Amino acid sequence: MKTSTTIGILVAVGMVILALYPSTSMGYDCFTEKDQDKHTYKKIDCTKDPVSRDLYGCQDRCNMELKCKAIVWASSDWKHGKYCCFLKSKTGARKHQWNRVTCVRGPLH
Numbered sequence: 581m582k583t584s585t586t587i588g589i590l591v592a593v594g595m596v597i598l599a600l601y602p603s604t605s606m607g608y609d610c611f612t613e614k615d616q617d618k619h620t621y622k623k624i625d626c627t628k629d630p631v632s633r634d635l636y637g638c639q640d641r642c643n644m645e646l647k648c649k650a651i652v653w654a655s656s657d658w659k660h661g662k663y664c665c666f667l668k669s670k671t672g673a674r675k676h677q678w679n680r681v682t683c684v685r686g687p688l689h
Contacts, residue, residue, distance in 0.1 A: 609684045610683040620666045650670070653665055
Protein backbone atom coordinates (compact mmCIF):
# COMPACT_ATOMS: atom_id res chain seq x y z
CA MET A 581 0.00 0.00 0.00
CA LYS A 582 1.30 3.45 -0.88
CA THR A 583 2.19 5.85 1.91
CA SER A 584 -0.24 8.49 0.62
CA THR A 585 -3.10 5.98 0.63
CA THR A 586 -2.26 4.90 4.20
CA ILE A 587 -2.18 8.51 5.38
CA GLY A 588 -5.50 9.19 3.66
CA ILE A 589 -7.11 6.21 5.38
CA LEU A 590 -5.72 7.26 8.80
CA VAL A 591 -7.03 10.81 8.34
CA ALA A 592 -10.46 9.49 7.35
CA VAL A 593 -10.61 7.18 10.37
CA GLY A 594 -9.51 10.04 12.63
CA MET A 595 -12.28 12.29 11.29
CA VAL A 596 -14.89 9.58 11.92
CA ILE A 597 -13.63 9.11 15.49
CA LEU A 598 -13.76 12.86 16.14
CA ALA A 599 -17.29 13.03 14.76
CA LEU A 600 -18.51 10.13 16.89
CA TYR A 601 -16.61 11.00 20.08
CA PRO A 602 -16.09 14.77 20.32
CA SER A 603 -13.71 15.99 22.96
CA THR A 604 -15.29 17.05 26.24
CA SER A 605 -12.22 19.05 27.14
CA MET A 606 -13.22 22.69 27.07
CA GLY A 607 -11.27 25.86 27.53
CA TYR A 608 -12.53 29.16 28.89
CA ASP A 609 -11.95 32.80 28.08
CA CYS A 610 -12.18 34.57 31.43
CA PHE A 611 -12.67 38.22 32.32
CA THR A 612 -11.79 39.38 35.83
CA GLU A 613 -13.89 41.92 37.70
CA LYS A 614 -16.73 41.31 35.24
CA ASP A 615 -20.26 40.05 35.77
CA GLN A 616 -23.11 39.05 33.47
CA ASP A 617 -26.56 39.30 35.04
CA LYS A 618 -28.70 37.72 32.34
CA HIS A 619 -29.16 34.09 31.33
CA THR A 620 -28.51 32.42 34.72
CA TYR A 621 -30.23 29.05 34.75
CA LYS A 622 -28.59 27.57 37.84
CA LYS A 623 -27.11 29.04 41.01
CA ILE A 624 -24.71 26.77 42.90
CA ASP A 625 -25.01 26.92 46.68
CA CYS A 626 -21.40 26.76 47.80
CA THR A 627 -22.30 26.02 51.39
CA LYS A 628 -23.61 22.67 50.08
CA ASP A 629 -21.22 22.18 47.13
CA PRO A 630 -17.67 22.97 48.28
CA VAL A 631 -16.13 21.82 44.97
CA SER A 632 -17.65 24.86 43.22
CA ARG A 633 -16.05 27.29 45.67
CA ASP A 634 -13.09 27.83 43.36
CA LEU A 635 -13.03 28.93 39.74
CA TYR A 636 -11.99 25.55 38.35
CA GLY A 637 -14.70 23.75 40.31
CA CYS A 638 -17.29 26.13 38.90
CA GLN A 639 -15.96 25.48 35.39
CA ASP A 640 -16.17 21.73 36.04
CA ARG A 641 -19.84 22.13 36.95
CA CYS A 642 -20.39 23.92 33.65
CA ASN A 643 -18.54 21.19 31.75
CA MET A 644 -21.03 18.63 33.05
CA GLU A 645 -23.98 20.36 31.37
CA LEU A 646 -24.49 20.85 27.64
CA LYS A 647 -26.74 23.85 28.33
CA CYS A 648 -23.92 25.73 30.07
CA LYS A 649 -22.19 28.28 27.84
CA ALA A 650 -20.59 30.50 30.49
CA ILE A 651 -20.14 30.98 34.22
CA VAL A 652 -19.89 33.79 36.68
CA TRP A 653 -17.84 32.95 39.74
CA ALA A 654 -17.89 35.06 42.91
CA SER A 655 -14.34 34.95 44.15
CA SER A 656 -14.77 36.03 47.75
CA ASP A 657 -17.93 37.83 48.79
CA TRP A 658 -20.23 34.84 48.30
CA LYS A 659 -19.90 34.13 52.00
CA HIS A 660 -22.28 37.05 52.55
CA GLY A 661 -24.83 34.97 50.65
CA LYS A 662 -24.53 31.36 49.67
CA TYR A 663 -24.14 31.34 45.90
CA CYS A 664 -20.66 31.46 44.38
CA CYS A 665 -21.13 29.85 40.95
CA PHE A 666 -23.71 30.89 38.38
CA LEU A 667 -24.23 28.78 35.25
CA LYS A 668 -25.30 30.68 32.13
CA SER A 669 -27.24 29.38 29.13
CA LYS A 670 -25.95 32.21 26.91
CA THR A 671 -23.32 34.86 26.99
CA GLY A 672 -24.26 38.48 27.17
CA ALA A 673 -22.97 41.93 27.94
CA ARG A 674 -20.49 42.08 30.80
CA LYS A 675 -20.34 44.84 33.36
CA HIS A 676 -17.75 45.75 35.95
CA GLN A 677 -18.20 44.15 39.36
CA TRP A 678 -15.59 43.50 42.04
CA ASN A 679 -14.88 39.90 43.06
CA ARG A 680 -16.46 38.39 39.98
CA VAL A 681 -14.99 36.41 37.12
CA THR A 682 -17.00 35.75 33.98
CA CYS A 683 -15.77 32.83 31.84
CA VAL A 684 -17.10 31.95 28.41
CA ARG A 685 -16.86 28.29 27.49
CA GLY A 686 -15.31 27.35 24.18
CA PRO A 687 -13.16 24.76 22.48
CA LEU A 688 -9.61 24.48 23.69
CA HIS A 689 -7.33 26.54 21.50
